[in-house]
Amino acid sequence: MKKLLEGLLAFQTGYFDLNRELFEELSQGQSPRILFITCSDSRIDPNLITQAQVGELFVIRNAGNIIPPYGATNGGEGASIEYAIQALNIEQVIVCGHSHCGAMKGLLKLQALADEMPLVYNWLKQAEATRKLVKDNYSDLQGEELIEITVAENILNQLDNLQTYPIIRSRLHKGSISIHGWIYRIETGEVLSYDPVLHDFVPPQSRISTIEPEYNLHPSCSVPGLST
Amino acid sequence: MKKLLEGLLAFQTGYFDLNRELFEELSQGQSPRILFITCSDSRIDPNLITQAQVGELFVIRNAGNIIPPYGATNGGEGASIEYAIQALNIEQVIVCGHSHCGAMKGLLKLQALADEMPLVYNWLKQAEATRKLVKDNYSDLQGEELIEITVAENILNQLDNLQTYPIIRSRLHKGSISIHGWIYRIETGEVLSYDPVLHDFVPPQSRISTIEPEYNLHPSCSVPGLST
Amino acid sequence: MKKLLEGLLAFQTGYFDLNRELFEELSQGQSPRILFITCSDSRIDPNLITQAQVGELFVIRNAGNIIPPYGATNGGEGASIEYAIQALNIEQVIVCGHSHCGAMKGLLKLQALADEMPLVYNWLKQAEATRKLVKDNYSDLQGEELIEITVAENILNQLDNLQTYPIIRSRLHKGSISIHGWIYRIETGEVLSYDPVLHDFVPPQSRISTIEPEYNLHPSCSVPGLST
Amino acid sequence: MKKLLEGLLAFQTGYFDLNRELFEELSQGQSPRILFITCSDSRIDPNLITQAQVGELFVIRNAGNIIPPYGATNGGEGASIEYAIQALNIEQVIVCGHSHCGAMKGLLKLQALADEMPLVYNWLKQAEATRKLVKDNYSDLQGEELIEITVAENILNQLDNLQTYPIIRSRLHKGSISIHGWIYRIETGEVLSYDPVLHDFVPPQSRISTIEPEYNLHPSCSVPGLST
Amino acid sequence: MKKLLEGLLAFQTGYFDLNRELFEELSQGQSPRILFITCSDSRIDPNLITQAQVGELFVIRNAGNIIPPYGATNGGEGASIEYAIQALNIEQVIVCGHSHCGAMKGLLKLQALADEMPLVYNWLKQAEATRKLVKDNYSDLQGEELIEITVAENILNQLDNLQTYPIIRSRLHKGSISIHGWIYRIETGEVLSYDPVLHDFVPPQSRISTIEPEYNLHPSCSVPGLST
Amino acid sequence: MKKLLEGLLAFQTGYFDLNRELFEELSQGQSPRILFITCSDSRIDPNLITQAQVGELFVIRNAGNIIPPYGATNGGEGASIEYAIQALNIEQVIVCGHSHCGAMKGLLKLQALADEMPLVYNWLKQAEATRKLVKDNYSDLQGEELIEITVAENILNQLDNLQTYPIIRSRLHKGSISIHGWIYRIETGEVLSYDPVLHDFVPPQSRISTIEPEYNLHPSCSVPGLST
């Protein structure tokens, strides 16, 4: 704790002092460009890995970067998403999972958590779609491989869950929002991004030229009876 | 988005490369010392303001840094708390609110949000105890002053809500955990910490010498019939 | 009621008698090929419009053919879906909305229902994603056109909601299930089917040759780190 | 699927064409006389077994024809009931269970479903009153007999649950609604109807002369203090 | 408070001292004969009005003596009922409403409570079946008369809600429990009991000879197919 | 039952007759001074042990005198508390547990209740904070000692839970309410009261002179930035 308090002082006399104008401006209001959803894991520092400045990332963090389907939970996730998009007009959403995720390891041995960590157990049940998909489709995998695929599938699951939120569904239809799935690898420092065309996680640099939005399931549908 | 992807590259070829050993080690497991609960607001960067290294802060972020009482919600907050304390044995919890908080402004005009942002509305109802306390006890305040007191009271509310969680209640009784309330002021870069003796938020540096844990409501109670 | 009781008799001495063997066989167990989800509306008779025989359609019916996202409700919808797919191994799912749907009309003037029909009001809130999408994106439409587009968008919404169910997500990944969106038009007797490639509802006969499954969002994803 | 699409065509060029006027009329609005609540089981075709015309039955279908008590669930059941009675003024309600019901078989070995079909498990818990009654009072029965009594008791349970709904309770008091319990026997094509006087399920033809409503628990009660 | 503490002393040196043996015995365990459900209202003292001794009444009290249908709430009501009947084998249940009930007055002007007393508002919504029945069927009544009929109808509502509880349903079927509805009139000290045959609340003394159980809706039903 | 009905008569011709004026007055309205929360246990008679008159105690009773945190349940507890304090302006709250409490015994062997008494099981989970604290901190205790400490810790738990209610939090801040924890000992007739200074349950007579409110965690906090 002492070290932390010294850090506060160091920040104030260092970084803050050097960027006094930025903070002055920020105190007038925020206008972040990215909604960044990631795990509570201490090894992830969103601003560090993206080199984003203070004020650029609106951040939601929980164990496992899980966003339950709309209506399934009444925690802070849905409200924070709605606030980010409706009130702040953010147009880029990133769900960032990571290698060696403790929550995903827990998901793979879920029953063992029921007694000792009942809240974790109930929360991970929100990722039952991930658990079942992995159990039914990757029964041949084990160890690290199994964890990696679970991390990846869990991100894809959250991408679909996000679409069930009214504000996101409406903006996707309008084409004014895009959603991205990232895996951050602690051991290499690299980030892979989900490519819906390749159905694979690939280095995002290879996709910079891609026309956005990358993840737009339902471009405005016309109903035949209307056009005729 | 392009800027962000360039940031990823810059991180990898810069900070990561310089700290390769740290990340190697972290890929073996995390052992954070602090559970840091704060707002999703883009103007807060927990690692920056505390100058904490990657791996030191287990972070929960939602709109308004609200932790509903145990059992009131089934979102990620409770599970992330339980995981932090039960699985990672974290002994320091910080609830960090901040000046100019949009969620707190929303709380002060709650009814106006019902239609446009129903999820935000429902979420802020979890802070009804803050809203009512402020409405009933600070009817003379307005504008910035009202927001500031709301931010402060909301943090105290969350400190009490935290105590309703079984794992926290048990560890508080054991004396193996301490809980802190912080206000981060964007415009000055300073952090104030709640002092339960003074019943006030004060610069934490003035409290470094204080014997921890600072916030321990019920030292083990003995029942009279037992001792005699 | 009297007419209904006479109908029972007519059925027994008519259709049943003529198909005694079929019913004998069915009493041994069901093996339907289709999960048919449609509105409670009396103008829809699933077996009639598909000319399906008794035993072919496993049917879920509620006001508005709404399937809330996984976890959002604890009514019979989710269980019936799970039973159909997990226990009966059904591989075809149809969500069939219809023209002139009273539930969709209700959705367009939701607030008016709050007092008089609170349960309907709460239920239609499960289709908030439809309501918001239509409100935000089709503000130029009115009357019949508005209702038609609401019916159509609602079906697409349910198709996405279905994907949040663990059993469906797992089977979609395996490629052993396909999901279809239908609009039944009471006044013409025709059925239109959603075509994800055209992003439009079209006569299904034109799609008979299409390679199934038509609606398979995530063919098995491979994770790069694994293949190399 | 191909067969189904051919069926759609057959319907349009056959039955629809012959009844074009009826459908024209129905497209103006529905006015069903019966709320028919039955199991999703593919072996039940409500319009077939009652020989009811399109437009006569407003239908709710889920696994086990279960209507949880008012407030216990937020699925489509309650809303569909409210809509049927409040908006459509339906005055006859039928809960129709059936022989060989898979949901009732599941109820008798509930614990076995917990892992494999968690949604079915949770849903059947809504019929715990049936399960417990059967377990406590029919411990001597087995096999088909046990299933039959479970089917019967489950229907009676739902009849009572229906009474907890505000709209039904109010209409029962007014004497403007009647509720019926039916068992459909797949193997014989017969329907038995619950007779509250005999406390038994009997052929409904024997009851045609009965004065309706048959199921009206509380004719308007007068309170003594008021009359004197 | 001082008066209360003096009361504690008076009890100990008075009543307790005179009945020391009774309390000695009670400290070994309770075996109450009655489950008494009544309003929290300070003007009701269950033991006083029934002259029951300590140990005879197992008591549930909340605002409005409301017992929501099984599954509708997760408060203490259901558990206390289950404990009383399953663990203590109580065979008599009394729901005792009372004249001038503040909760029932609140129910008649429910909307007015939404802002000032949100928890009361939500709780009284559990008595929506009472509210709607009274609104729809007694629109001609006003003032005291309206309150009286609301009190009476609310008790009948709770009697039916009680039947949705598995333990009660099972015991009713077995004939080993009876349920009674009482109205306690503060101004006269009299109690009226609901008579299901007369459909009226009458002085209970007139019913002492009645064969119990008075309230047993479904004596064991036999299923025709079984007997033949 | 017969005895009870005789009791009603005895009350009317005895106590009521002697106190006719009191009841006359009470029929005009209640103004209790105490909110008394206690167990449903038949061995507790709140008016008897406090020698309080009819009209003095507003009473909430459930199995285990448990008050879940604000928002965690939707039973009658929260509403009754809100009504007592907001509508009746009660300023003294007592949570009164008792020796030999069956609910607390159940809490200590919770898992055993899951099958036989599921509602009790779920309800006692609301006291998980008590259960975990006792399990983690008093593993050396057994038998009566363990039950006694559980009873005591459970009361303290409820005192903290009460603070999460908006109305209580607001009144505590204002200093216009005080909350007390009591243990009633059936075998001795004595009551012990929690003393937050001593962190112990002591005879309340020793505390009569104490300045109230005894339990006021957060006297109005001032925020530094405001005062300077």
Ligand SMILES: [Zn+2]
């Ligand atoms: Zn993680």
Ligand SMILES: [Zn+2]
């Ligand atoms: Zn904020």
Ligand SMILES: [Zn+2]
């Ligand atoms: Zn419809």
Ligand SMILES: [Zn+2]
């Ligand atoms: Zn069935």
Ligand SMILES: [Zn+2]
């Ligand atoms: Zn009352």
Ligand SMILES: [Zn+2]
């Ligand atoms: Zn007790």
